[in-house]
Amino acid sequence: MKVRAPAKINLSLKILGRRSDGFHEIETLIAPISLCDDIKIERTDSAEGFQFDCDDPSVPTGDDNLIVRAAKSFFAATKLKSSVLIELKKRIPHGAGLGGGSSDAASFFIFQAPALCKGRGELVTAVKLKGKLSLLLLKPAFVVSTAWAYSRWQHSREIPEVRYQAQEFAGQTFMNDLERPVFEKFVFLAELKMWLLNQREVATALMSGSGSTVFALLSENADANVIAKRAKTELDPELWTCATQTL
Numbered sequence: 001m002k003v004r005a006p007a008k009i010n011l012s013l014k015i016l017g018r019r020s021d022g023f024h025e026i027e028t029l030i031a032p033i034s035l036c037d038d039i040k041i042e043r044t045d046s047a048e049g050f051q052f053d054c055d056d057p058s059v060p061t062g063d064d065n066l067i068v069r070a071a072k073s074f075f076a077a078t079k080l081k082s083s084v085l086i087e088l089k090k091r092i093p094h095g096a097g098l099g100g101g102s103s104d105a106a107s108f109f110i111f112q113a114p115a116l117c118k119g120r121g122e123l124v125t126a127v128k129l130k131g132k133l134s135l136l137l138l139k140p141a142f143v144v145s146t147a148w149a150y151s152r153w154q155h156s157r158e159i160p161e162v163r164y165q166a167q168e169f170a171g172q173t174f175m176n177d178l179e180r181p182v183f184e185k186f187v188f189l190a191e192l193k194m195w196l197l198n199q200r201e202v203a204t205a206l207m208s209g210s211g212s213t214v215f216a217l218l219s220e221n222a223d224a225n226v227i228a229k230r231a232k233t234e235l236d237p238e239l240w241t242c243a244t245q246t247l
Contacts, residue, residue, distance in 0.1 A: 001041045003108070006032035006247060007098040009135070009208045009215050012166075015153055015177040023120045024150050030099070031114040031129060032247045035137070037104055038089040039067075050075065050082040056090035066101040070108065093240060095143025097209030114246070129246065130171050136224040137242040138192060138231055139213040144182055149210035152181035159183055162190045163197060169204040169217055182211045188236075189214060195235060201227055 008030045016025040044051065052061050052068050063069060067086060075082040092100030113126045158164055158180055166175040183190035189207060192214045196205035201222035207214050218224060224243035232239050 003039045003041070004036040005039055005092075005100075005103040007035040007037075007092040007100055007244075008032050008103060009098065009137075009213075009246075010176060010206075011172060011174055013176045013178060013209065015150075018154070019120070021120075024153070025119065026117070026121060028117050028121065029114070029127070030117060031133075032103075033135060033244045034247060035092055035098070035242055035244045037092050037100060039104060040087040040089075042085050042087075044083050044085045051085045052088070053085065054088040054090055056088075059088070059090060059094065067104045074108065093139055093213075095145075096139050096213040097144070097146075097207065097211045098137070098213055099209065133170065133246045134218040134222065134224070135244050135246070136216045136218060136227055137208075137213050137240075137244060138196075138216070138228070139240045140188060140192075140236060141238050141240075142186070142212055144186060144211040146210040149178050149182050152184070153178065156181035156184045159187070159190055162194060167204045167206070174204050174206045174217075176207050176209075178210050179207050182207065186212065192231075192235060195231070196227075199227055199230070 011029045011031055013028040014026065016027060019025050050071060052065065052071070054061060059065065061068065067088060071086060088104060092098050092103070094100055114129050116125045116127050117123065162183060164179055166173050189211055193205045193207065196202045196214065196216045199216070201219055202216045203219045204217040205214060216227065218227070228241035228243070231241065
């Protein structure tokens, strides 16, 4: 069996407060995009049982990998034999705020659609968006810890002249409460967002999740590759970029 695990972007992310269990109450609208990891699952005759392999050596292959944890939970719950090999071809960068690991684990079980997520993110309701959005993803070489970003949210401050307020485009509101703590430490991401907002082809720009990816929603007929080349020339030649769209 072969499945494609799409990355996601957060079109909006609101933090409503800290919960008694130490997590945060959130409300976020996520949308799958055409950037995907490829997962191949096949039966084996190996005595080793469940096996996992990935073409990216930086991806953990033990119990801290969400695919491994999801698969082991599945086999434990169903009592099925675990003589399978799962091979992951990685295209979604990790530590990017694009939900790669979570999507890889969930792609065995759930329908891939835009969703409104509440609670800790576990209360999921499928929603419909008004058409597809053309996007450019931009990510520097560094990663941002999700746990760190949430821990800094309450006491972080805004950087002057950086735009944090909600943006309206294509009938949708775009905002991210984690920009405040993340931008305070990783100032380059604030600079990247503001640079994008100053490009004539960009309608809206926002950080996805806890970063470190910032995405630009493009106006009609905009060439994402031209903007990506310009960003590398003017900001950082090592930027990872990807032209994509919502599914």
